[in-house]
Amino acid sequence: MFKFKHPEYIPVHTLLIVGGIFMLFPFIWMIATSFKSQDEILTTSKKIVLLPDIARPGFLNGPEEEKRITRKEEEAKLWQAEQAKPAEQRNSKIRAPFHWLDNYIFALKAQPFYRFFLNTIFVTLTVTSVSLFFASLSAYAFAFFNFPFKNALFMMMLGTMMLPQQALLIPNYIVLSKIGWVNSYLALIVPWLASAYSVFFLRQFFLQLPKDLFEAATIDGCSRFQFYYKVVLPLSIPSMVTLGIFSFLANWNSFVWPLIVTNDTNLRVIQVGLSYFSSEAGTRWGPLMAASTMTILPLVIGYFLAQKQFVESQATTGMKE
Amino acid sequence: MANKRNKDWGAYLYLMPVLVILLAFHVLPIFYSLAVSFYEWDLIGQPEYVGTGNYSRLFDDPLFYKSLWNTIYYAAVSVPLSIFLSLIIAMLLNNPISAIGLYRTVYFIPVITSINAVAIIWNFIYHPDFGLLNKILDIFSIDPRAWLQDPTWAMPAIIFMSVWKGLGYNVIIFLTGLQNIPRHLYEAARIDGANRWHQFRHITWPLLSPTTFFIFTISTIGSFQVFSQVYMMTPRGGPLKSTMVVVYYLYRKAFEQFEFGYALAAAFVLFMIIFACTLFNKLYLEKKVHYS
Numbered sequence: 001m002f003k004f005k006h007p008e009y010i011p012v013h014t015l016l017i018v019g020g021i022f023m024l025f026p027f028i029w030m031i032a033t034s035f036k037s038q039d040e041i042l043t044t045s046k047k048i049v050l051l052p053d054i055a056r057p058g059f060l061n062g063p064e065e066e067k068r069i070t071r072k073e074e075e076a077k078l079w080q081a082e083q084a085k086p087a088e089q090r091n092s093k094i095r096a097p098f099h100w101l102d103n104y105i106f107a108l109k110a111q112p113f114y115r116f117f118l119n120t121i122f123v124t125l126t127v128t129s130v131s132l133f134f135a136s137l138s139a140y141a142f143a144f145f146n147f148p149f150k151n152a153l154f155m156m157m158l159g160t161m162m163l164p165q166q167a168l169l170i171p172n173y174i175v176l177s178k179i180g181w182v183n184s185y186l187a188l189i190v191p192w193l194a195s196a197y198s199v200f201f202l203r204q205f206f207l208q209l210p211k212d213l214f215e216a217a218t219i220d221g222c223s224r225f226q227f228y229y230k231v232v233l234p235l236s237i238p239s240m241v242t243l244g245i246f247s248f249l250a251n252w253n254s255f256v257w258p259l260i261v262t263n264d265t266n267l268r269v270i271q272v273g274l275s276y277f278s279s280e281a282g283t284r285w286g287p288l289m290a291a292s293t294m295t296i297l298p299l300v301i302g303y304f305l306a307q308k309q310f311v312e313s314q315a316t317t318g319m320k321e
Numbered sequence: 322m323a324n325k326r327n328k329d330w331g332a333y334l335y336l337m338p339v340l341v342i343l344l345a346f347h348v349l350p351i352f353y354s355l356a357v358s359f360y361e362w363d364l365i366g367q368p369e370y371v372g373t374g375n376y377s378r379l380f381d382d383p384l385f386y387k388s389l390w391n392t393i394y395y396a397a398v399s400v401p402l403s404i405f406l407s408l409i410i411a412m413l414l415n416n417p418i419s420a421i422g423l424y425r426t427v428y429f430i431p432v433i434t435s436i437n438a439v440a441i442i443w444n445f446i447y448h449p450d451f452g453l454l455n456k457i458l459d460i461f462s463i464d465p466r467a468w469l470q471d472p473t474w475a476m477p478a479i480i481f482m483s484v485w486k487g488l489g490y491n492v493i494i495f496l497t498g499l500q501n502i503p504r505h506l507y508e509a510a511r512i513d514g515a516n517r518w519h520q521f522r523h524i525t526w527p528l529l530s531p532t533t534f535f536i537f538t539i540s541t542i543g544s545f546q547v548f549s550q551v552y553m554m555t556p557r558g559g560p561l562k563s564t565m566v567v568v569y570y571l572y573r574k575a576f577e578q579f580e581f582g583y584a585l586a587a588a589f590v591l592f593m594i595i596f597a598c599t600l601f602n603k604l605y606l607e608k609k610v611h612y613s
Contacts, residue, residue, distance in 0.1 A: 015413055019410060137339070140335055141332045141333075141335035141336050145329055145331075145332040147329040147333065148328075153340070157339075168354075170571070170585055175353070177364060193338070194342035194343045196339075196347070199339060255549055274441070278437070278441050278553065285451070288445070289445065292438040292439075295437070303430070
């Protein structure tokens with residue numbers, strides 16, 4: 001693994017590892033809690049127990065823990081005995097022993113999270129792909145054509161990047177409610193199909209393409225649109241991917257706008273669903289952590305897959321903004 | 322060779338989709354909201370012109386001042402703290418060490434996760450009876466606290482969580498800035514006998530100032546707009562309204578009390594404050610920035 005060719009960097013590693021644990025531990029705690037029963041979570045014992053009971057053999061623990069484990073076994077026996085009785089004689093107070101996926105099942109039953117997932121995926125993919133397409137068209141025009149009011153329009157576009165999003169929330173809500181779009185997919189999608197940031201980002205990239213190529217191609221009878229989709233688009237795939245990831249993340253995590261423009265359960269996106277679930281679940285921390293895990297996991301996995309591209313582009317574009 | 326002088330209206334075919342949506346949802350609403358802020362309106366009835374009535378009511382509302390103060394508190398603590406910590410981490414990462422990609426990934430994970438999920442996790446960590454934080458503090462014999470229910474601690478708890486969440490972004494940007502500083506400057510300084518502090522003071526800090534300025538500006542703008550974590554962690558503005566921030570204030574006015582004109586007046590004041598801050602940064606602070 002690590003060969004310490006440079007022992008002078010051991011303190012650096014130590015500090016970075018301590019910091020790294022600090023960054024990751026809340027997520028580890030979340031995943032561990034999502035597999036714990038309410039009993040284990042609502043313990044006032046001061047001991048910090050990371051692993052859920054289902055993930056560890058009982059004999060590793062002290063006498064108090066052992067007692068708890070035997071109690072659990074007794075509960076399981078009781079439950080089995082109860083199940084053997086005919087249905088009408090069963091004591092409803094005796095609960096089934098905790099099964100490792102119970103928190104996830106509870107969360108999925110309490111709120112239609114699968115529906116929220118479908119909504120989120122639909123909205124996110126639509127916004128990401130269409131806004132990329134629109135932005136690339138505009139960026140192409142800004143980079144290659146000369147047209148009236150070009151500079152004024154470009155300045156206007158940069159200006160919209162500086163406005164605080166919250167300032168737009170209320171007027172947009174008013175307009176959408178007047179045209180009857182509140183509580184519709186249109187409200188979730190249409191306002192975000194244009195992104196000044198994407199236009200700016202792609203324009204910077206398109207400007208690096210050789211202008212001669214454009215002139216040569218048009219002289220040879222290649223139409224402007226042909227040049228766009230036969231030359232410009234294929235060349236800009238890496239920057240499109242980067243932008244796509246940005247846009248995907250932003251839309252997956254978007255919360256305030258969907259919170260305001262939808263209140264129909266069927267239209268809820270995952271972040272809004274999570275916030276509703278959080279206010280209704282109260283102290284059911286197990287299911288809450290299960291729901292958070294389900295919300296976070298797809299992104300983290302995607303991030304690991306796209307990691308290299310993403311971190312690098314993050315670094316360069318952050319500076320150009 | 323830009324001689325094809327300027328009758329190229331065809332270009333607008335390409336610009337149309339973006340222009341229409343930007344105008345409709347990002348440009349015109351600004352003017353519209355300025356207009357509506359002079360009316361009293363619940364969206365259902367007829368808007369009633371009240372002149373500057375909304376603004377004078379706003380400046381008479383002690384809760385608005387409280388929310389303004391809380392927002393400034395949030396910004397004044399979270400921005401410097403985040404810059405300080407992320408600069409340290411970035412400088413540690415700027416050593417020629419192994420596993421640097423792994424570290425960057427780890428520090429960046431909180432950035433990509435959603436603020437809501439993260440707020441739920443921290444709600445649990447801050448829980449007075451079952452929370453991890455109190456259990457950890459117990460090891461050092463520190464008394465447990467009801468972090469989010471305590472007017473003194475609710476805002477610091479939210480700030481701490483927000484700094485944790487946003488740290489990785491600043492680290493990556495600082496790291497890029499650090500990597501742009503030519504190595505030979507440090508070598509020359511070392512030959513002249515400069516110690517680490519002097520190297521930082523006279524090379525790193527001045528040459529990094531454009532990056533620091535950039536981070537400072539965008540973090541200030543962002544922290545004046547803080548909303549989601551406050552909404553998720555301290556419902557109804559927290560204990561004694563100690564976490565009521567401006568965006569939460571105007572959210573409540575608009576979507577719970579349906580005073581849209583009034584809420585827009587608050588939004589406009591917030592916008593002016595952000596604008597003034599950005600202008601101050603640009604005009605005053607940027608003079609101290611060292612551009613090579």
